[in-house]
Amino acid sequence: MSTDHTYVHGYSDSEHARLLDQASTLTDLLHWDTGYPPGSLVLEAACGVGAQTITLASRSGGATVVSIDISAGSLSTARQRVCAAGIADVVFGQADLYALPFRAESFDHVFVCFVLEHLARPREALASLRRVLKRGGTLTVIEGDHGSVYFHPESRAARRAIQCLIDLQARAGGDSLIGRSLYPLLMDAGLRDVAVSPRMVYVDASRPDLVDGFTRKTFTAMVEGVGERAIADGLIDEATWRQGIRDLYRTAETDGTFCYAFFKAVARKH
């Protein structure tokens, strides 16, 4: 009886899991459930160069997206991108996340992606976002967690190289391990019905798009990018650094695997 019931669920589950297991891009994994209903007013806070704006707007047909950022240069790039994609329902504005130029309860929904990890005061940022959100509206937060990384073959040098990235982000006032703590952060900021959904990226040779697009060109490239500074700052010696980067690329070979987790949280203002 209960077995049959579970089994029936099993079939639709299987279809979904197949989709998630086979998600070949980060967009599939993070945004299959992103989207707001027609007529709603959505704030995208700290849109940067608009990396998520097109996805957000194109998955929210009929909604109006207000995308703000503190940098005029980033906004200009974002505007061009969105325009080139032929999307009309996005309004851009220059604004500080900590001092939003909107009245309380202006937005039906708020969306923040890869922002809190760079902030020195994420709690304050969330309070600011909560203020402009209508009661009953949702706040969606997506963040990574660099402490969620593991791979095969294991490598101490690769771990040390990754730690440089974590340490440099911490010195800059950020927290690259923030994904795992979204639940307490949002509760602490007065949000309710906090539902956190981990989005684990698992990469092996059967997923060549992710091997190239995630292991090599996203994660390893990101670590590689801080090399000069990490060595200059004395966080690591050059030989260990080089070995670490080689070992990260090694996980992209046909017998390697790579794991990382993003966290997506949706919370409500009561």
Next chain:
Amino acid sequence: MSTDHTYVHGYSDSEHARLLDQASTLTDLLHWDTGYPPGSLVLEAACGVGAQTITLASRSGGATVVSIDISAGSLSTARQRVCAAGIADVVFGQADLYALPFRAESFDHVFVCFVLEHLARPREALASLRRVLKRGGTLTVIEGDHGSVYFHPESRAARRAIQCLIDLQARAGGDSLIGRSLYPLLMDAGLRDVAVSPRMVYVDASRPDLVDGFTRKTFTAMVEGVGERAIADGLIDEATWRQGIRDLYRTAETDGTFCYAFFKAVARKH
């Protein structure tokens, strides 16, 4: 167009993700897609005390499950459990995984759960299982990965305590980090169509069943269980150990979170 299409998927996806995100037991997470069709003959290798046997058999109505283990004592417990659950279609037999007393290509499917991590020669075990599997049949492997653990608040002492568990399992010839390497292991053993699906357990205070059932009573209890040996073997000092265990329990408080990943692989014999 493609947006609409994706959006439609979004609804069924959302139902599934809700189920997975809210999976309150390990059984839901690991076994929602476990099950074999009526009439099939399934080998459960190294069933131990039958922890997975009832789930496997009750999700495979009309199939015959042959559950083997090397220990007569474990088999006796497993037999009693399955009998008490009123399940008829399980045949038990004492056998060595490395020297299975079955002809080649005897089974439609093979199922192994939490076994390889304890073996000194997992490749050889897989070759042995592959031999008794029919061409076209599937081999399912489920394993944990103790290196997939992270939590909030972070704690160096807790990490050191977990490392003791990993080191002790390695000294006993096992590999508690095996989950991440199922793909190369199965490919290496000559299996094909290897599809690995990570099953991430994410625990926060909104999931009290998992806080108690997983963070406290499964993972932390398992680490706690090797304390005496870890201290006696000089892997850790007693003060650090105690702090580590305290910090693991700390992650089960209302502002804590806990993450772990299992890996489920399904492969085919060509």
